[in-house]
Amino acid sequence: MNTESKLPLEESRSLNFIEEIVESAKVGDSLPRVHTRFPPEPNGYLHIGHAKSICLNFGLAKNYNGKCNLRFDDTNPVAEDVEYVDSIMEDVRWLGFDWEDRLFYASDYFQQIYDWAVVLIKKEKAYVCDLSAEEVSSMRGTPTIPGTPSPYRNRSVEENLDLFERMKNGEFAYGSKTLRAKIDLASPNMHMRDTVLYRILRAHHHRTGNKWCIYPMYDFAHGQSDYIEGITHSICTLEFEVHRPLYEWFLESIGLPLPRPRQIEFARLNLTYTVMSKRKLLELVKSNYVNGWDDPRMPTICGLRRRGYTPESLRNFAERIGVAKRENVIDVSLLEFCVREDLNKKANRILGVLNPVKVVITNFPDNHVEELDAINNPEDASAGGRKIPFTKELYIEQEDFMENPPKDYFRLRPGGEVRLRYAFYIKCENVVKNPETGEIIEIHCTYDKESRGGKTTDGRKVKGTIHWVSAQNAVECEVRLYDRLFKSENPEDGQDFKADLNPDSLKVIKGYLEPFVKNAKAGESYQLERLGYFNIDKDTTENNIVLNRTVGLKDAWSKIVKK
């Protein structure tokens, strides 16, 4: 009827402050070009905080018909390694983003950046300094006290040019000289106090090999790399806010023509019960508090993947937490909500018992197997169905039987009747205990033959439905139950975050699953009905199926019990 062209979704969703910046630059009816980049340093594995940044940068480009580059910020060969390059590319792709043919490295630009340093020297905006790191540090002053000039600050252009070239040629020892910007030693912004541009490093670079022995610092490489790539919005985290004047000073001082990239800072992600710093994650790995970077308890993307998180759930999470400049700590329960939401739609259901107690159906024929129909996913009719074998001896969950149950308990009890999911009504007739320990060994029940499939025609009401598995057909699996890695909401609060490690963050138990699980492939997610979502681990072999618990189902009963 009218000319409305907005999508309903976009109409209802409000803009974050970065999108507003993009929109405010609207010229007439056309949007400005949007070109972002995700610039990881290849010195560690990506974590969920990076996922936020990836979704932001690639998402912004997508929404505004722009582009997003993947660029490795590889200016410090001492810390970096190809091992990380590969994992980072894998993780970005897995999250569902594509940099197409725009894979770049800051090291691609080393020559250009070097040439620009020479430009700065010629403009008397940079000089070679012989001070040691300690001396530079002690002469920098404090925020309230101006720094003292380096005695080398006024070397001639010719001398600087000569020295800088000889630095490049490897004539000087590691750390003996730096190239410094000549800015303002009295600046209240410490980064403007003649920051270091180049340092001498004798290290093998993963891409340039031994070609260079001087390497540019982040500040001198990042903005220029953005410029070279035609980046419009250079999005980074809040701690770079104070670097912005430097970022702009370099582009300006080198004399690069407009348009220039604009640096925009947002608040990084923090999660309750989680540490996020690379240093701490590395320590957890190196000191074997966890089993590698992809340990399912780690907040790394590969850890979350192995835990059973899906790319969709992570993208939805990133969307829900929003983007702003204020410090934030997101409740992990939101993350858990996001996987449950996604897996509820996608994961096929199976029956499995984790803490078994044997049930004997006394009126069921010996050696008889009844094949029962089960629905794979009630949320998705196209997932179809399967058969589950029912036999005289079954396992049910220990928690699903109580001799002296509380008021609202509607599972199995002496004399009580309960429905076995997709199977029959059973009634508890007798309990067999170990005479010495009092432990329940077997629960003897009778079944109602007429209740096949879980319903009868007599209108009888059976409130409880519990899961079960045929004792003789059950597949014994290894089940890894994960809990939060740390005990307190903010593990970084204490002196030593390792003291806050949760000793029960991993429990390995045996589980008994319906035979269908034999078809499962590594990486697949299943819901064990009434228990939670589980992912088939890559450690799975033909004789040992391994399941990782992604997250439990919401559990209203456990809350009632606590009260």
Next chain:
RNA sequence: UGUUCGAUGGUGUAAAGGUAGCACAACAGAUUUUGAUUCUGUUAGUUCAGGUUCGAAUCCUGGUCGGACAACCA
């Protein structure tokens, strides 16, 4: 304490001078062959003090609180 950024329910995030909304969490109820899902409802918020205005979360002034910055890391 120098510069700088920030402050909205328990946690996040909207509202661009005009009804403080949404999500998660919590709680209550309905439905349910998963105590799940789904649905409905409830609790709960503008850091403080002034000012401008018919009207302020929003603008102004000041205070308070919190973060970031003094690597030859990124």
